[in-house]
Amino acid sequence: MGLPPNGPASLLRHGRSLLAYVQMDEVDDAARGRLTAAGAKIVHVAEAYHVVTVGVGAQQLDDVAAVSGVRAVREELTPSVGADGATETAPAATVTNGAIPAPCGSRTSEADTQLRAAEARGAFGFDGTGVTVGVLSDSYDVGSGLATRAADDVLSGDLPGLGNPCGRTEPVEVLQEITSATGAIDEGRAMLQLVHDVAPGARLKFASAFNGIFSFADNIRALRNAGAAVIVDDVTYFASPFYQDGPISVAVNDVTAAGAAYFSSAANNNIIVGGRDVGSYEANALRPATCPKTSLTYLNTRCHDFDPGPGVDTGFGITVAPNGLVRVDLQWAEPWYGVVSDLDLYIVDAASKEVLASSENVSAQNQIPFEFANYTNTTGSSRNVELVINGYVDSGTSAGTPRMKAIFISNRGITAMEQVTSAEVLPDSIFGHNGAEAAGSTAAIRYSSTSTPETFSSRGGPTLVFAPVAGTTAAAALPEPHRLAKPDYTATDGACNTFFLGSRGADGCYRFFGTSAAAPHAAAVAALIRESTPGLSQSAVQRVLRTTATPLSGGSPISTGAGLVDAHAALSSLLDPGVPGAPGGVAGTAGFGSVAVSWTPPADGGSGITAYVVTVTSSADAVSRTVGGDAVGVVLRGLVNGVSYSITVRATNGVGTGSGSAPVSATPTGCVGTRFSDVTPTSQFCPDIAWMATNGISTGTTLADGSIEYRPSLAVARQAMAPFIYRTQGSPNFTAPTDPSFADVPTTHPFYKEIEWMKATGISTGTPQASGKPLYKPTDTVARLAMAAFLYRAAGRPAFTAPVDPSFADVDASSLFYKEIEWMKATGISSGTPQPSGKPLYKPADAVARQAMAAFLHRFATRP
Numbered sequence: 112m113g114l115p116p117n118g119p120a121s122l123l124r125h126g127r128s129l130l131a132y133v134q135m136d137e138v139d140d141a142a143r144g145r146l147t148a149a150g151a152k153i154v155h156v157a158e159a160y161h162v163v164t165v166g167v168g169a170q171q172l173d174d175v176a177a178v179s180g181v182r183a184v185r186e187e188l189t190p191s192v193g194a195d196g197a198t199e200t201a202p203a204a205t206v207t208n209g210a211i212p213a214p215c216g217s218r219t220s221e222a223d224t225q226l227r228a229a230e231a232r233g234a235f236g237f238d239g240t241g242v243t244v245g246v247l248s249d250s251y252d253v254g255s256g257l258a259t260r261a262a263d264d265v266l267s268g269d270l271p272g273l274g275n276p277c278g279r280t281e282p283v284e285v286l287q288e289i290t291s292a293t294g295a296i297d298e299g300r301a302m303l304q305l306v307h308d309v310a311p312g313a314r315l316k317f318a319s320a321f322n323g324i325f326s327f328a329d330n331i332r333a334l335r336n337a338g339a340a341v342i343v344d345d346v347t348y349f350a351s352p353f354y355q356d357g358p359i360s361v362a363v364n365d366v367t368a369a370g371a372a373y374f375s376s377a378a379n380n381n382i383i384v385g386g387r388d389v390g391s392y393e394a395n396a397l398r399p400a401t402c403p404k405t406s407l408t409y410l411n412t413r414c415h416d417f418d419p420g421p422g423v424d425t426g427f428g429i430t431v432a433p434n435g436l437v438r439v440d441l442q443w444a445e446p447w448y449g450v451v452s453d454l455d456l457y458i459v460d461a462a463s464k465e466v467l468a469s470s471e472n473v474s475a476q477n478q479i480p481f482e483f484a485n486y487t488n489t490t491g492s493s494r495n496v497e498l499v500i501n502g503y504v505d506s507g508t509s510a511g512t513p514r515m516k517a518i519f520i521s522n523r524g525i526t527a528m529e530q531v532t533s534a535e536v537l538p539d540s541i542f543g544h545n546g547a548e549a550a551g552s553t554a555a556i557r558y559s560s561t562s563t564p565e566t567f568s569s570r571g572g573p574t575l576v577f578a579p580v581a582g583t584t585a586a587a588a589l590p591e592p593h594r595l596a597k598p599d600y601t602a603t604d605g606a607c608n609t610f611f612l613g614s615r616g617a618d619g620c621y622r623f624f625g626t627s628a629a630a631p632h633a634a635a636v637a638a639l640i641r642e643s644t645p646g647l648s649q650s651a652v653q654r655v656l657r658t659t660a661t662p663l664s665g666g667s668p669i670s671t672g673a674g675l676v677d678a679h680a681a682l683s684s685l686l687d688p689g690v691p692g693a694p695g696g697v698a699g700t701a702g703f704g705s706v707a708v709s710w711t712p713p714a715d716g717g718s719g720i721t722a723y724v725v726t727v728t729s730s731a732d733a734v735s736r737t738v739g740g741d742a743v744g745v746v747l748r749g750l751v752n753g754v755s756y757s758i759t760v761r762a763t764n765g766v767g768t769g770s771g772s773a774p775v776s777a778t779p780t781g782c783v784g785t786r787f788s789d790v791t792p793t794s795q796f797c798p799d800i801a802w803m804a805t806n807g808i809s810t811g812t813t814l815a816d817g818s819i820e821y822r823p824s825l826a827v828a829r830q831a832m833a834p835f836i837y838r839t840q841g842s843p844n845f846t847a848p849t850d851p852s853f854a855d856v857p858t859t860h861p862f863y864k865e866i867e868w869m870k871a872t873g874i875s876t877g878t879p880q881a882s883g884k885p886l887y888k889p890t891d892t893v894a895r896l897a898m899a900a901f902l903y904r905a906a907g908r909p910a911f912t913a914p915v916d917p918s919f920a921d922v923d924a925s926s927l928f929y930k931e932i933e934w935m936k937a938t939g940i941s942s943g944t945p946q947p948s949g950k951p952l953y954k955p956a957d958a959v960a961r962q963a964m965a966a967f968l969h970r971f972a973t974r975p
Contacts, residue, residue, distance in 0.1 A: 117294055119191035119521065120349065120438060120485045123321070124291040125154055125166030130323055133163045133175060134183040134477065142180050149174040154290060157325035159582050160358065164323040166290070183477040187323055190348045191378070191521055192249060192298050192627050215277035216268035218620060220308040221558035222603035222632040227679040228309045231639060235682050239310030239638035241645075245334030246306065246631065247320040247327065247344035248299035250289040258610035258621065261300055269304050269609050271315060279311060286318040286333050287326075295321075301611035301623050302345060302631040308606075309635035309678075312642075314338075320346040328362035331373075335366040340641050342366060343374040343634035344544075345627035350481045351543025353442040353516050355586055356579035359544040364579070367549040372641065372652040374551040374634040376626035377598040379521050379567040380540035381670075384528045388570050388670070390540025392417075392427065393516040395807035396842065397443075397454070397502050400425050405457065405464040405499070413502035413510065419535055421813055426497030428461060428529030431488040435524020439498060440542075441470070441482040444514035445844050446577040448478045449585025452511040453503040456482040461495035475507040493526065509846060514576070518542060521567070534805075538669055539571030541597045546572045551637075551653050552597040554671050555604035555629040556663065563665030564601060568626055571669040572597030576841055588843035590907070591972065596743070598672040599653065600660045602636075604628040636678045644685045651719065655681050658715040662695050673711060680714060688717030691762035691769035699727075699758045699777030702746070702798050706777045709744035710760045718764040727756040727777075740764075750779045787811050787821035794823065799965035808838040808968065809961075823962035829875075830856075830889035832898075832964075833865040836874065836905050839968050845871065853877050853887035860889065874904040895941075896928045896955035898964070902940065902971050903931040911937065919943050919953035926955065940970040 115121045123130040133151070135142050138158050146153065151165035161182075167175055176184045223229045232238050252261040261283070265272035272282035283303060289295050299317050306315060316337055318330035327346065334342050351357045356364065363373050380390050394415065400423050402414035418424040431437055441456045453475055458468040470482035488494045498517065504510045518540050519525070530536060546552050552572070555565040572595040578586040606628050607620035615621055637652050647655075659681045660674035692713035700707040708725050720740035727734050727747050731754065738745050740762075750756060755778045759771040790800050800821055803809040811819040827835075837843070847867040851857055856866050866887055869875040877885030893901075903909075913933040917923050922932050932953055935941040943951030959967070 114188070114485055115487070119189055120483065121189045123187040123189045123323070124293050125152065126291050128152065128166040128168050129172070129186050130154065130290070131165055131167055131172070131175070131184055131186045132323065132325075133165055133181055134185075135161050135163060136180040136182065137161070138163055145178045145180070146175060149178050151175050154322055155326040155329065157329075157358070160325065161583050162325055164325055185472075185477045185479070188349050188483060189294070190321065190346050192345050192347075192625075215279070215311065216308065218269060218304075218607045218609050220305050220603065220606035220608070220632065222305065222606055223308055225558055225603045226309070226632060226636060226676050228636060228639065231678040231682050234679060235643060235686060237639045237642045237682065239313030239635070239642055241312075242310070242340050242638040242641045243314040243316060243338045244306050244310065244634060244638050245316045245318065245337070245339030245342040246299050246302050247318055247330060247334070247342070248302055248346060248627070249321045250292070250295035250297050250319060251283070251285050251299045251317045252297060253288060253292040254295045254297035255292070257297060258615065264300065264304065264609055267609065270300070270307055277311070279307075281314055284316045284337070286316060286337060287322070287330055289319040289321045296611070298345065298611065298627060301608050302343070302627065304608045305606055305623070305628060305631045306343075306635040306638070309632060310638035313635070313638045320344055324348050324350065324358055328358045331359070331362040331366055335369055335371045339371060341372050341374070341634050341637045343630050345376040345630055347378050347543060347545055349440050349483050349520065350479055352447060352480075352580065353518070353542045353573055354444045355446055355575055355577035356547065357447070357543060358580060360547040361579050361581070363544050363547045363550050367649045370649055372551070372634075372637045372649040373547075373549060374553060374630045374637065375545045375547070376630040377541050377552045377554045377569040378545050379625050380518060380569040381538065381567055382519060382522050382525050383566055384525060385531045387531055388538035389519065389528060389531060389536060390570055391516055391518045391537045392535055393514075393537055393539070394419075394535055395514050397500070397512040397515060399502060399512065402501060403459070403464065403499060405459050405466050407457070407466045407469070413504065415500040415502070415515075417530060419533060421817055424529075426459065426461065426499055429496050429498065429525055430527035431486075431494050431496055432524035432526050433488060433491050433493065435488045436522055437486045437496060437525065438520040438522055439484050440518045440520050441484075441500065442516060443480045444576045444842070445480045446586040447580045448583050449844055450474050450478045450480050451509045451844065451846055452480070452513050453508040454480075454482060454515065455501045455503050456484045457499040457501070458484050458486045459497045459499050461497050467496060471503075488524065513844070514842060537571065539573070540569045541571060542573045545569075546595055546597040548595050549649070551599045551633055551656065552672070553626060553630040553633045554598040554601040555624075555626045556601050556671070556675060558603050558605045562663050564663070564670050565604060565624070568670065569598070585844070588841060592841050596668065600633065600656055600673045600676050601663065601666065601671040602629040602632040602676045606632070633676050636676050636681065639678055640681055640685065643682050647685070654715065654719065655684060658712050658720070659684050662711060668696070668711065684714055684717035686717070688766055690767040691716045691720055691764050693770045694723070694760040694762055694772045697758060697760050697772045697775050699756070699775055701777045701779045705746055705748040705750055705779060705798070706756060706758065707744065707746045708758055708760065710772065712743065713762055713769065715762070716764050716766055716769070718766050720762045720764050722763045724761045724763065724768070725758070727758050729754045729756045754778065788818040789820045790823060794962075796823070796962040796966045799969040800962060802969045803965045806838070808835055809965070821961065823960065825961050826892040826958035827961055827964045828889065829887065829891050829893055830860070830862050830866065832893050832901065833869050833875075834862050835964065835968060836901060837865040837868055839972050840905060843868070852884065854880060854884040856887045856889055862889075872904070874901055892958040893964075894955065895953065895957050895959055896926075896932060898959050898967060899931040899935045899941070900928045902967065903934050906971070909934070918950065920946060920950040922953045922955055928955075938970075938974045940967055940974065
C-alpha cells in the first residue's frame with residue numbers, strides 16, 4: 112500500500128510483466144518446467160539460494176504460487192540508483208567545462224581536474240591502458256527521449272568505439288542489458304562517460320543490475336570473469352540486508368577475493384533535520400506497547416515504543432513539506448532463512464490516524480526480515496505523519512523483540528522529526544553492498560566545492576550481526592557485532608556529460624549529480640593505479656586511495672571517509688615510496704583514568720603502514736602503545752584523572768617511521784553516558800557501567816519518581832546473569848523450547864529465553880538432579896569462580912593452557928575452574944585484588960557485585 116507507480120520503490124518490471132522471486136524446494140529442470148507451464152518466464156536461476164527470478168503477469172501470480180515445490184513468491188521493488196536530481200541555478204563562476212584539460216570528447220568531467228587525474232596522467236603517463244573497467248547500473252542504450260544515443264557519444268569522442276575521433280576504437284562491451292526499457296534512463300552509459308574521461312585508455316564493459324538481486328550478483332561475477340580488474344555500480348536494492356552480507360555483497364566478496372577492485376556509490380540517503388545528519392532510526396530491541404488506534408484494525412497489540420525512557424510513544428512523528436517524500440526501509444536482526452519474527456510498518460496521519468502507506472510482508476514465509484513503506488505528500492500543505500511498527504504474531508511467528516533499524520531512503524521535504532536528538536536517531540544510512548567491507552563506498556562532493564560533501568550523500572556504515580547469506584540455511588551470529596567504517600572516500604559529482612540528468616545548461620553540459628557520479632570517478636582513478644602497478648592487490652588499491660586522499664574541512668569520517676580522492680598523490684605514493692605522512696584528525700576522548708585516541712590514516716608512502724605508535728605525555732609520566740597498521744584508534748588506560756596529557760601519533764611502514772601528528776590534549780576526568788542516579792563520574796567502574804547502559808545490556812531499575820538506579824553494590828543473581836551475557840553477545844537469534852530444560856525455570860519466567868539460550872549454548876548446564884531435569888537456581892548469586900566459567904564458555908572455550916604457577920594466591924591448580932580463572936587473568940578480564948605480600952587474590956567464592964560484573968563484561972566484550 113502506497114508504492115509509487117514508477118521509479119524507485121515501484122514494482123520492478125520484466126517487459127510488461129512483474130519481476131518476482133520464486134523460492135522453491137528445488138530448482139531442477141522439472142521445477143522450471145512447472146513454472147513455465149504456469150505462465151512464468153524465467154529470467155534467472157540462483158541455484159544456491161533455491162530462487163528462480165521470473166517475469167509474470169499480476170493475474171498469474173496465484174498460479175505460480177500454487178506450483179508444486181513453491182515455498183514463497185515475492186515481487187521485487189525497483190532499486191534506486193545514486194543519481195540525484197540536483198540542478199545548478201547558474202554555472203559556477205570559477206569552474207567551466209572549457210577550462211578543463213579534456214583528454215578528447217565534446218564534454219569532460221570536472222573530476223579530471225578536481226581529483227588531479229589530468230595532472231597524474233601528464234606526470235606519470237598512465238591512462239588506464241590494459242585495464243578493464245566494468246560498470247553496473249540500470250541500462251546502457253535503451254532509454255527513450257535522451258539527448259544522445261551511444262553511437263552519438265562514440266562519434267563525439269565521449270565513449271570509445273568504431274568512429275571515435277581520438278583513436279579509442281574498442282567499443283563498450285554489453286554483457287547484459289536491462290530486461291524492461293520502461294523507465295530506463297541509461298545511467299550506465301553516463302557512468303561509462305565519466306570513467307572514459309578520467310581513464311581514457313581503459314577497456315569498458317557494462318552489465319545491467321536491474322534484473323533482480325540474484326542476476327545483479329551474477330553479473331558482478333560475469334564482469335570479473337570477462338576480465339574486469341575494476342568494477343563499479345550505483346544501485347541499491349531495498350531488501351539487501353542491513354545486518355549481514357546478502358547475495359550482492361557475497362558476489363562483491365567473491366570478485367575482490369579474485370583480485371578485482373570494487374566500488375559502489377554510498378547512496379543518497381542523508382537528510383538534515385534540525386542541523387543534524389539523519390539517516391536512520393535504530394533500537395536494540397522492539398519495546399512492545401499498546402498500538403495506537405488507526406484506520407486499520409491491528410491483529411496484535413505489540414507496537415514499538417519509540418521513547419527510550421519511561422514514557423510511551425508508539426508513533427514516530429515526521430513533518431513532511433508539500434510534495435515531500437517519506438520512504439522507509441525497515442529490517443530487523445534476524446538472518447535470511449532464519450526469520451522467526453514478523454514486523455509490519457505503517458505511515459499514519461498524525462491527526463486523523465488514517466493509514467497512508469503500509470507494508471505487511473509475510474516474513475515467516477519469504478524468510479527475509481524486510482518491510483518498505485513509501486508516502487508522498489500531495490496535500491499542498493505540510494503534513495504531520497507518524498511511523499508505526501507492529502510486532503505481528505501468529506502461529507508461524509514468535510513474539511520476539513529483535514534489534515531493528517529503519518533507514519530513510521532518499522527522502523525529501525522532511526522539515527521536522529520527533530526525537531531527532533535521541534541517541535536512537537542516527538546518521539548511519541549506508542547498507543547492503545554499498546557498504547560492503549571489501550567495496551570502496553564513495554561519497555559525493557560537488558565539482559565546484561572544495562570542502563563540503565553533498566547534503567544528500569549517505570553517512571555512516573552498517574553493523575553486521577550475522578555471517579553472510581549462504582544458501583538457504585540461516586547464518587550463524589558473529590561473535591560480536593562488526594561495525595564497518597563507511598564511506599571510504601569522496602569523489603566528484605555534478606560532472607559534465609552529454610545527456611544526463613535534467614536539461615542542458617548554459618555551459619553546454621548536462622550535469623550528473625549524486626553518488627552515482629562519484630563512484631565511477633573513484634573507479635577510474637583505480638584504473639590508473641592498476642596500470643601503474645599491475646601486481647597490486649585489491650586491498651592495496653583501496654588502501655592507497657584512502658591513505659592518499661585529501662581530508663575535507665567540511666567533512667568527517669562518516670560523511671567523507673578519508674577525504675577527496677587524489678590521483679596524483681596515489682600514483683606518487685606507489686612510484687616513489689617513502690616514510691608515511693603524519694596521521695591526521697587526531698582526537699583524544701577523556702575517560703575515567705583513560706584516553707580514547709583516534710586518527711585518520713596518512714598517506715602510506717607507497718609501502719603500506721605496518722604500525723602506529725601512540726604516545727600520551729604529561730609533566731609526570733608518558734604512556735606509549737604500538738598498534739597494527741590497520742588500526743584507527745586505541746584506548747590508553749592507567750592515566751591520572753585531572754592531569755592534562757599531550758597526544759601524538761606516528762605511522763611506520765617498510766621504509767621507516769614518519770613524523771608525528773600535530774599534538775592534541777585531553778584530561779582524564781571521569782566517565783559519561785550513564786543515566787543512573789546512583790552512579791557518578793567518580794564511582795568505581797563508572798565507565799563500565801556507562802558501557803552497559805549505552806549498549807542496552809542493563810536498563811536499571813526505575814523508581815516511582817522516574818529516576819533510574821543501577822544498584823552497583825548488589826550481588827548478581829543467576830537469573831540476571833543470563834540476559835547480561837545474552838545481550839553482551841549481541842542478543843543472538845534464538846527460539847526457546849516449549850518444554851523447559853530446567854526444573855525451576857518455567858516458560859513464564861521473565862528471562863526464560865535467555866536462560867534456555869545459556870543451556871543451548873553450553874554456557875550453563877545447571878545442577879543435575881537424580882529425579883530428572885537439572886536445576887538452574889535462578890535466585891542464587893553468582894560467585895566469581897562461576898563468572899569465570901560462564902565467560903570462558905561464552906567466548907567459545909578458546910584454546911588455552913593454564914600456567915603451572917598460579918597467578919592468584921587463593922586459586923591453585925586443583926581449584927574448581929582453575930583454567931577458566933587463569934584465562935580471565937591472561938585476557939585482562941580480571942586482575943584480582945593486589946596484596947602487599949605478592950600475588951593478588953581472586954576471591955573465587957565471593958559473590959559478584961553488579962559494578963564488578965559491569966567491568967568483567969566490558970573487558971570481555973572488548974578483549975583483543
